[in-house]
Structures are given as structure tokens and as C-alpha cells.
Amino acid sequence: xxxxxxxxxxxxxxxxxxxxxxxxxxxxxxxxxxxxxxxxxxxxxxxxxxxxxxxxxxxxxxxxxxxxxxxxxxxxxxxxxxxxxxxxxxxxxxxxxxxxxxxxxxxxxxxxxxxxxxxxxxxxxxxxxxxxxxxxxxxxxxxxxxxxxxxxxxxxxxxxxxxxxxxxxxxxxxxxxxxxxxxxxxxxxxxxxxxxxxxxxxxxxxxxxx
Numbered sequence: 029x030x031x032x033x034x035x036x037x038x039x040x041x042x043x044x045x046x047x048x049x050x051x052x053x054x055x056x057x058x059x060x061x062x063x064x065x066x067x068x069x070x071x072x073x074x075x076x077x078x079x080x081x082x083x084x085x086x087x088x089x090x091x092x093x094x095x096x097x098x099x100x101x102x103x104x105x106x107x108x109x110x111x112x113x114x115x116x117x118x119x120x121x122x123x124x125x126x127x128x129x130x131x132x133x134x135x136x137x138x139x140x141x142x143x144x145x146x147x148x149x150x151x152x153x154x155x156x157x158x159x160x161x162x163x164x165x166x167x168x169x170x171x172x173x174x175x176x177x178x179x180x181x182x183x184x185x186x187x188x189x190x191x192x193x194x195x196x197x198x199x200x201x202x203x204x205x206x207x208x209x210x211x212x213x214x215x216x217x218x219x220x221x222x223x224x225x226x227x228x229x230x231x232x233x234x235x236x237x238x
Contacts (some may be wrong), residue, residue: 037162056201059200061229070102131172
């Protein structure tokens with residue numbers, strides 16, 4: 029992420045009278061298991077986060093390092109989620125919007141404007157805009173992407189200890205060949221998204237395990 033353009037979207041919003049501005053991003057829309065996570069971050073005018081970028085472009089070690097630095101330097105931040113039950117009930121898009129709204133509303137410093145990664149705007153109580161590939165173009169969205177990703181990965185490590193037969197630490201719940209094979213061997217566990225498994229498992233199997 030080029031230094032000169034790190035805060036261009038945030039600065040443009042501030043020039044229109046919106047302050048503070050938060051970036052919002054999600055992690056975990058695609059997996060077969062566990063909640064979808066979202067984070068909202070308000071960065072100060074001056075910060076030092078070398079290597080800040082889209083979380084998907086960073087190593088796990090770098091994400092962990094930046095997670096701590098973002099939390100210590102941000103003017104405000106919040107990580108929230110929507111559960112697998114909410115995903116099954118609402119659908120993944122609406123559950124993602126719910127997690128984003130929870131993250132935005134959970135900021136200790138209320139944001140006046142939101143920059144949201146992607147092309148669909150969640151229903152927020154504040155104005156905002158979507159930015160396609162925002163996690164690579166906006167510093168605050170990049171920061172949010174890292175907090176959401178690291179938080180979800182940590183949760184999947186906990187679930188790996190709780191349900192070791194699924195090896196969640198390896199695939200983080202995504203539909204890898206290994207995960208699908210283990211699903212067919214053991215059936216779903218309580219954190220699997222039933223609505224995501226309809227093409228993989230027979231109905232009678234989906235009714236068990238939660």
C-alpha cells in the first residue's frame with residue numbers, strides 16, 4: 029500500500045466534514061464452519077504501521093504483529109461476529125452485514141462515516157461508501173481486515189482443540205478437500221453452517237450434531 033494514498037479515502041471523507049472515519053472489513057464469508065467476523069477501525073491522523081496491507085497478502089506472523097500494533101495505535105477498534113446459527117437463519121450476506129453493524133456500533137469512539145470493503149453497503153446508522161478491493165486501497169479498511177482475520181483464525185484454533193477430528197487449525201473451516209473428507213467421515217459438529225452443507229451431506233446427517 030503506497031504511503032501517499034494510504035489515507036486518501038479517509039481524507040476525502042474528512043474534507044467533506046465527516047470525522048472520525050472508520051474502515052470496516054470481514055473475514056470468513058466462505059468457510060463451511062464457524063461465525064463470520066467483522067472489524068471496524070478508526071486510525072489516528074498519524075500512525076506507524078509498516079507493512080499494513082490486505083490481510084490476505086500477509087503472512088500469519090505479520091498479521092499477528094500488525095494486530096497488536098493496530099490495537100495499540102488505533103483511536104478506536106472493535107471486532108464482532110455473527111454466529112453460524114445467524115448465518116443459517118439470515119443467509120451469509122445478511123449475517124455479514126450484521127457483524128459489520130455490530131463492529132461499527134461497538135466502537136468506543138463513535139464513527140461519523142464508514143469505508144466498507146466490497147461493493148455492498150451494510151445498513152449502518154452512519155453514512156458511508158463501499159470500496160472495491162478496499163483492503164488494499166484504504167489504510168483503515170486494511171487494518172480492519174487484519175483484526176477480523178486474526179480474530180477468526182484465533183477462534184478456529186480454539187475450535188481445533190474442542191473438535192480435533194476436523195483439524196480446524198489447518199483449514200480454518202474452509203471447504204478444502206481435507207475438510208470435506210472429514211465432514212463425510214464424522215458428520216457436522218455444532219459450529220458447522222448447515223446451509224453451506226446441503227450439497228455435501230444428506231439431509232438426515234444435517235439434522236444431527238447441533
